[in-house]
Amino acid sequence: MEAVNPATEERIASYEEHDADDVEAALEAAHRSFEEWREYPLRERERLLENVAAVLREDQRRYAELMTAEMGKPLSQATAEIEKCAWACEHYAEHAHSYLSDEHHPSPPGTEARTVYEPLGPVLAVMPWNYPFWQVIRFAAPYLTAGNVGLLKHASNVPGCALALEELFERAGYPDGVFRTLLIGSNRVDDVLSDDRVRAATLTGSGPAGRAVAETAGRQLKKTVLELGGSDPFVVLDDADLEAAVETGVRARTQNGGQSCIAAKRFLVHEAVYDEYVDRLVDAFEGLTVGDPMDETTDVGPQADAKLMTELHEQVRRSVDAGATVLTGGEPLDGTGAYYPPTVLANVPNGCPVDVEETFGPVATVYEVEDERDAIETANDTRFGLGASIWTEDRERGRRVAGELDAGCVYVNELVKSDPRVPFGGITDSGYGRELSRAGMLEFVNRKTVWVE
Known part of the structure; x- marks a missing residue:
């Protein structure tokens, strides 16, 4: 071993x-x-x-x-x-x-x-x-x-x-x-x-x-x-604090190299704020420092091994072949080490790998949703049910939407996390x-x- x-x-x-x-x-x-x-x-x-x-x-x-x-x-x-x-x-x-x-x-x-x-x-x-x-x-x-x-x-x-x-x-x-x-x-x-x-x-x-x-x-x-596994939705409604939703969304998708069951994987963004949110998200992804994990300033290190990185890239490649658009990243980095860049994919076709499979790496998919109902239906359109994150300035709205999401844990205005004070698990x-x-x-x-x- x-x-x-x-x-x-x-x-x-x-x-x-x-x-x-x-x-x-x-x-x-x-x-x-x-x-x-x-x-x-x-x-x-x-x-x-x-x-x-x-x-x-x-x-x-x-x-x-x-x-x-x-x-x-x-x-x-x-x-x-x-x-x-x-x-x-x-x-x-x-x-x-x-x-x-x-x-x-x-x-x-x-x-x-x-x-x-x-x-x-x-x-x-x-x-x-x-x-x-x-x-x-x-x-x-x-x-x-x-x-x-x-x-x-x-x-x-x-x-x-x-x-x-x-x-x-x-x-x-x-x-x-x-x-x-x-x-x-x-x-x-x-x-x-x-x-x-x-x-x-x-x-x-x-x-x-x-x-x-x-x-x-x-x-x-x-x-x-x-x-x-999980394919957690990160729902950004039209009244969300976009600055907070971007900052937390980046961390929720890329910490630990994106290798987390409860990472935010599918970003479902209301059409009223979609363009602004996605532009900010891409800028933040591109501002991350990828490099030596022993360096205290590094944000994203390598994937855990080369085979895992290859599997992740194959999911991205097949999804792009199916019609997904790469907004940033999308190719393994040159040089030594299993480094994959923070990646954002848009126009994700139904049924492609990044849409229906768990992606275990720093790859975010973004979806434009028409309204709250569309966000709920898209969030629930998955075989997974681990966690979900909702972003809205209206706490009562957050509670209501949380009640309609099929997941083991739902966080409003926070990333999904495991905490010894509360139960954790999925459906x-x-x-x-x-x-x-x-x-x-x-x-x-x-x-x-x-x-x-």
Whole structure:
């Protein structure tokens, strides 16, 4: 398993995959440690999570540079990712008691009826490369604190991050076996998930990967949470603050090199402001600094690897062949590294790749819509349903339009984001279940009813 720097195309390091004996040892350690870990007082589990936050901040620079080297995220954004991870740990350390408190129900006089929340056991997490620390922390912080144990199968292009995360929990004082990394390929996930010692699974990734995990888990009646792809609409209505909608829209489409499920991908702009908005958007895209991700001034680094960039460009090329117009960008940059420029496409034909597929890179599509109803119908014309963003100066109008959009989360005058304080997840081809907040913490617990006469 090799880590290759996508900015320089140089090999960073090689890692030996875990063999069958290594995986068996990790599964057995997870199984054994769960029986002990579930009995830890919740306050002790919260204290250990506070330790994780402290270690993250102590080694913030090292972790950020590791991310940047392995998958190309600009260093300033990698640093912000580590800070967000620490914040999430502190959030659950503070609120886990409240989230996991017993729920009391009406019952006859002299009786007591309540729901208690008990952990399920080892949870397999199949995680992607685009947010190599955040994706893992947002599963581990709530699920481990609820008393489960974690087995991480990380993306194969970020093995250094995967091992650093295991080390992170060790340094924080977690017992052996509570969090383990499995350096295995995707072809071995099915065998791990099928093992009786694994009780549930969570996956963030592609639709095919999610379906494969859901199928295996479903045969064995194991709980799953899936966060899959997205083609999020960014709706700019005629009364929007255009300056704010441009500034946030650029960030929503291009941060992390555009490699985000919840990135703004389809910009649906009211005809009354379409020309002005698109001109401003293109100017802002062209003003971004594309370059060395280790440079603090870089806005957009390379794509995570050359193959991913080639796939993105093929989507653009086929869409242009179908009739889409390139307003800026549209061709891989010359030189070393998997660099793709911030790109804006207009006149996008129905059914072309950038219209119906998820684009995982800094490519924005712009659509002119006649009115609010047209915006809603166009926004919902997708098989995805992860997030949506609406821009209007009328908050009540924003609430009304939000109610008509088919998505797991809708933000008015803000970009779509994952925040530990609120539930996060999608519908339809964007997956099911929720992460974060109390709702996410309760996904992998036994909601046990206890009735006492």
